[in-house]
Amino acid sequence: METDRVERGTWASRIFAVAAVVMLAALVALPWWGDAGEMRLIAEMAYYLALAQLWNLLAGYAGLVSVGQQAYVGLGGYAFFYLTRVLNIDVYIALLLAGPFAGLVSIPVSFAVFRLRGAYFAIGTWVVSEVFALSAGLIAVLGAGSGLSLTPAIMREIAPDRAGRDTILYLMTLAVAVVVFGIVYLLLRSRHGLALTAIRDSEPASASLGVNTFRTKFIIYIVTAACTGLVGGLIFLQKLRISPEAGFSINDWTVVVIFMVVIGGIGTIEGPFIGMLVFIVLRELLADYGAYYLILMGAIAIVVMLKAPSGIWGWVSHRFNIELFPVGRRLSLAPSEDLAKR
């Protein structure tokens, strides 16, 4: 006899899961059917997606609207360059250490910025990032204002020839994006995810029902910083050079990421995907017109915020009642005649 069940998946999410696996397989195989330019574009999309997911976790769920995440992109990048260039540590180990390093630094930072609320928290995180950028510009071993480059020897460590390197870097970026996405997804499906969703919907209400909002936010801040640091290490491994300006760029690592999340749909796991696609498409279409794509992104973000605050995905999911990455639970009731018998 059928009974009431709590379901997590939906028909759409099951079909989509199959499609996603097929798509991912095609992307993993890209080095064998695509060219270097395509790999570079997909890699860029992959790390922007990771950054967008992370910012969404932070701002969309935990309510920590940071505009200082570039601090951890830069820290991760600098940690990676310092470990490989100065300490001659193996590239892969250095990359794995970049994330925890950023996470470690975020602990004392959180003591300062968590004293600020709301918008003041946002600007406070920005100040911290400026402090890191200015400090990096003063430290001689980090190349001061001009930064550091990776040496050919370090590049040969990854693969002896350029084609091999492109492939390995591409696959690494894809792997990191999938891992970051996996962490965010699993976190949202876990107990912490339930707490986070409650905080997203109402912080005072969740606190009154026993959610330790401070601890949850603290954990999310550290995890996000560590993951952002890892992505940062990877980004600058691809770029081959880092400078204070590039590493801690608010425009590159936070502004466009925020626009992606807002346009796609903040507080949803699908939103960042859509926002990232919108951003890449706009940028490629308007590539010949300078900074107009940023103006357009800003304008779209404003309109979305005012007219459809839940973003493109929020609208679609509300309209058609679909969820591709279910993090919530749905109650599936047994047929009503069974109910009557009981």
Added chain:
Amino acid sequence: MDWLNTFIQGSLLGGIYALFAIGLSLSFGIMRLVNIAHGDLIVLSAYVAMVVGQGTGLDPISCLIIVVPVMFALGYALQRGLLNQTLTGGLLPPLLVTFGISIIIQNGLLQGFGAYTQRLQQGAIETASLQFGGISVGVYPLLVFGVALLALGSLQLLFYRTGLGRAFRAVSDDADTAELMGVDNRKLYAVALGIAMIFTAIAGVLFAIRTNFDPAAGPIRLILAFEAVIIGGLGSMWGTLIGGMILGIAQSVGAALSPTWQILAGHIAFLIILIVRPSGLFPRTRD
């Protein structure tokens, strides 16, 4: 004598930071709006003054006759047309909408004027100085500090001696009740951002005479304004002046140690005060 000199120069520098901060402080105090585009509006004022100066041949300070009304109108329109719609939806809408405005202004200026560094020329007053027993004080920084005092004094009068000021205070204390008493909040907010923009315009032009600016110069000005507000304590106008002065002194001390330390020293002073006294030195408004 060297340290006294550093102290005095830093305090005077604080005057301009206080002017930066007034606009931010007003919009937060009255409508709880943290305007991320504040720094870009400061820079925009300088560009408006530059265009007006090129068109009319006036010096930058005289250009304020035109720049101030233009910025007032812009502030009024921005609040009425856009920002009023963001005030009911929690934290994210105002933050992200002003963030969007910030990016639009920055990149609009970049497209319109290019990335070149600009500066407004006021003439001889820029380099004139007065001697006070061995310490040389620039006339221009002194003038700017005087303007900051004047600005704060006039705001004090506006808030405590006029009907408009009473309405501002009422809305700040309790917006819903003020509305019940017949205040048109939306219009009042628009006037408030307009007034904030008057001070923003003055600050933008005065600063552009002593420091270079370019389309990307807004964010650092926002951060300086924000630091002055937080150090002084939210909602305290004279606290903002002290906050600006502390920031200016920290920067001057940093610059005396090494020129590359100037901005960093200000940020570090801010973070220390944030950790020791999270609500600032003279807090008044609660959010």
